Structure formats: C-alpha cells, structure tokens
Amino acid sequence: MTRIAVDAMSGDSGPRTVVRALASLIKNHPDVDFQLVGDAEILRREIAHSRLKGSTRIEVCPASQVIAMNESPAQALRSKRDSSMHVAINRLRTGAADAVVSAGNTGALMAMGKVFLRTLPGVDRPAIATFLPSQNGRVLMLDLGANVDCHAEHLLQFAVMGSVLFQQVTGTVAPRVGLLNIGSEEIKGNELVKAAGSLLRASHLNFIGNVEGSDIYGGQCDVVVCDGFVGNVALKTSEGLAAMIRNELRHMYSGSLYGRLAYLINRPILQKLRRRLDSRQYNGATLIGLNGIVIKSHGNADRYAFARAVEVAIAEARQGLTAEIAKVIQEGLAQAIRSSA
C-alpha cells in the first residue's frame, strides 16, 4: 500500500475541503492509505459526513495546533511542535508515511522539510518544482519561489534535480534542460544566469542553452531552470493572464443574446479550453531535494485542486522517487561538478 499523510488543517480552505478531496479520490486509488492529520474531532465529524465514512483506508492522526499562513517559519518551528504540518512531516520522517501533502505556509513547510527530513546529499537548497502544460505536452519548471537569491551552483543543482524528476515521471531519457534567460545568445542575461550557463554547458546534462519566457509553453524543452524569484513571477504572471482571458471570454459570451446562443453551441470546446487554462489542475508542487516526498498545494485550493496535489504525491510515492532521485542526483551532481570543475 502507498501511504499518504495529508495535513488537513493548514491552508485557507480548511479540513472539509481536504476530506472531500480525499473522498473524490479514494475509490480510484484502492492501493492507497490516507492519513488525515489535524483536529481529530473535526476530522472524524467531516469523515462521518463524507464518502470516506467507514473506510478502512482512512486514519486520523491527531494534531492540536495549526500553522498560520502568515506565520514566520522560525516561529512555526519553535512553538508549534504539535502542528498538523509538523505531525505530518514527522510521519514521513519516521517512515509511517510515503509522502506528505500540505496546503500550508510554503516557508514553514520548506523549513520543516529541511530541519526534520534534511536535504538529499549533494543538495544545498531544495527547490519547488511543478509541471506546466506546453505545446507538446508538459514542461517541468523550477525553482518557483523557495530560493529568491541564488548562486550559479544552485541553478546547476536545480537542473540536475529537475532533469531526474522529469525522467522519473515521464520516462523521457536525457530530458532537454533550458536556462530561463532574456535572450538565446550566451552573452545575454544577468550575472547569475551567465555563470549558471557555463556550469550547465560543462555538465553532463542535456543542456539546450538559454530559453526565453516565450519558450516555457513552446515545447522546446522539458525542464526550465531559473531562480525562485523569476520562476514565481513567471508562474503567477501566467495564472493572471489565464484568469484575464477566462473573464474576457465570459464577458464576450454573456454580453449579447448572440453571444449566449453562440456559447451554447461552443460549450464543449470552451470547457476544454477552460480546463486547459485552469491552474487548479496543475496544483501540487514538489519540494525537490528533500529526503522525502513533500507536495505543496495552493493555499486556497478547492476540493478539485487539492485532489490533484494528492495525486501528484501518490504518483511520486508509487515510483519510490526519493530514493531513486537521491541516487541519481548524487551521481548527477558528482558528474556535473566534476565536469564543470
């Protein structure tokens, strides 16, 4: 059985959303045990009112505290030893769970991961990685916000980790790695990416060189590497543009009788487009580089979005990703560092 520990209390949506997300998944994942971490009374009540009622694959793990979304990681680490996030991470640390999902405070989740799980050997800084849609399928992008001030060596490590994760999840051998930059020529970019470019060119990775923002969705590469500030801006800019387009379509169609009729005829296609633009379905980012599978959900994830994050955790746990990643990352980093030395 695959065992997924779910932080049911953190985030903005609350335990009811989490319980309903699991209820929507349990039938399709007969080989998964779910561990719901949080206020036992609340969780048992929610379970009793859900399709999880009576399931033998649901365990409630009590935790008396919750880490607030705006709480400082240091504060969370010091004073919240019985928080749902901490208890969930602990189950991973002790081997009672194969993966953790939390919609909580990213900084606190990363800090707990570093302190209680530790980073994989050879990794200075874990990163946040997520799959995005691209014209030929999917692209993995990292870092998305864990590391806002990076050195070139960190970007090299992100590239190695992302390369492994992409290969593990998609089966693609030697995924094409691109360095996010503002031009394709080697001389382009700021000091950080210029230095990272030389490390990547010297590495064993299938490095295709600089890619621009317009290439993220273009399908030219499989893994896009950037520092956490740039990656976070690129991701959220995309979400904002997609939201604007959805709103404009709604106005265009509701603006006239013609539009409303046209909508009826186009509903199937427009719904396909809406799904494609729906950031909820890409919910579930991997905190890669930690010694354990930790998946971060959007703080305001609804039932549908949270379920997607849990499915990411299930997929990575089934493949026993961490051990494999640890191995390959060590080799990879060793090679990369040798060849770039």
Next chain:
Amino acid sequence: MTRIAVDAMSGDSGPRTVVRALASLIKNHPDVDFQLVGDAEILRREIAHSRLKGSTRIEVCPASQVIAMNESPAQALRSKRDSSMHVAINRLRTGAADAVVSAGNTGALMAMGKVFLRTLPGVDRPAIATFLPSQNGRVLMLDLGANVDCHAEHLLQFAVMGSVLFQQVTGTVAPRVGLLNIGSEEIKGNELVKAAGSLLRASHLNFIGNVEGSDIYGGQCDVVVCDGFVGNVALKTSEGLAAMIRNELRHMYSGSLYGRLAYLINRPILQKLRRRLDSRQYNGATLIGLNGIVIKSHGNADRYAFARAVEVAIAEARQGLTAEIAKVIQEGLAQAIRSSA
C-alpha cells in the same frame, strides 16, 4: 506637424514592411510627416509601389549602413556612423524629428540613445516601458530588458518615470505604482526588491506596495516596476502562453466537423479574443529616460505591428512628452530622493 523619423532598414522584416505600415497610417494621420531613413533607392522603389506614392508628407533620408540584429552595441556605435538607426537618432538629436521608431537591435538603439541623446537629468538608466492589457484597461510595465542587474535606486527611478508616462498618456492623476514581487508582505522578495520597497514607501509616489505576477493583468495597479530581467521574462512568458492558447483553440476548432461549424458561429467572438491576445497590437515600447522619444518595435514586427509602434511614437510626440517628463521626473526624483533620504 508632428515629424516621425522611421528607421526603415533595421529589424527582420525589411523596408517593404515599414513602407506598407506607413501606407496604412498616412491617411488617418494628416498632421504627421514621415521621414523614412535607409537605402534611398530601395525606399523610393517601395514608396512608388505603395499608397505613399506622390505624398508630400513622405521624406526619404539616405543612410548607407544597417546595424545587424546580433551586432554588439559597442561595434554598432564605433563602425556604423551612417547606419539607418544612427541617422534616425541624429534627426531627433538635431530637432529635425520629434520621435524615432526602430525595429532594430535593442541594445544598439539604447546605446545610441544614451550616447547621442543622453539621459534626462536625474536618470541613471533609461528603461524600456510598454503598455499591456489589464482587466480594467491598461497597465504600464517597466523595465522590460534594458537593465538586467539593477540597484534599488534604479527601480525607484523606473517607478517615477513610469508614473509620469502613465499620467501623461492616460490622464490618470497619481497612478497606482506596484513593485513586482513574489508576495504582498514587505518581508517577501529578494534583496533588490526589499531595498526598492523601502525607497518606494518613502517616496512621493502613489505606491500601493508589492504586487505579484498574477496582479499584472488584474487591474490592481497602473504601473508595475521590476528589473529588466524579471520584466522581460514576465512579458515573454505572457506572449508564449497567449500563443499556446491561440494554437490550442485552432486545433480544438479544426479537429472536428462539429468544431468547424461551431467556429463559423463563434468567429466574431473568437476574433475579438484573438485580437485581445495578439501581442502585435501592444507593439511599440518606449525607451523612457532618454532626452527624446525613441520607440522600439519588435524585430519581427509585421506591417500591422509596426504601424502600432509608429502610432505610439505619434501619440507621445503630439503630447510633447519628453519635455514634460523631464520636468516632472526631475521634480519627482528630487522629491523621491529627498523623502527617501
């Protein structure tokens, strides 16, 4: 009359595209004289084959050289004294033109602007600014790539210049200025934006604080300030996502007979959406902070896109923007620096 000098040789599209762009504009702008800078023979031939034939408002200004798109700015400055870009900038410098439009090498254009026009007093570094669509109308974003390694003071100057440009173009008093960051809290971000945040909070600007990538198109603010690396990535990421969406819609509609029929009925709405997603109509970025109006067009602009860039030049020239901006920027920077000192 408003006099627009157009670099007709630089960029990927060539003089024919430029001539046809002007031909599409000349009728609607009876108070504008166009100065076509480049190879006189080629230009006269193109004009003779266009609607510009016989117009008294078209002047050909000979220039024997062209700056290549991949040429280094230093090289361009040294060895191309008779390039179309240089001759066009010179007409602006000598007062023979009120604004310049070029689709050429951005680095060379900025370098020539700095050397031959100089920056406005109080401005360390000119920036590239462009208007983008937002849910409530338009948003001005800068820098988009001129300055990849910035200090906090530069971001403050961008904010002041952007604020003035937005007010001049839209008439909005005290536009809302946002600092592009990865979270709304003051503690969020990298060292650069944290330092810039304190300068902006101390300034006289209508600073609304940090904005995230998702807010660029959200209409929460009028001016988005960031360094040139981040701005360039955000802009190109948006273009890439818009391109992906256009392709997907095309596939969805052409994929089936149903789709093709549905398309016929939806064409008006979908064309409205396509226009809205069409980056060509936002073509024409202002090199702000120079002592003259210099508009940069996309290198691969087609006739439609290039015409939009020329219209930006016309609008800014009509408002005699530079002088006014110079004045307000000096006051603005003075105040900003006083209050942040």
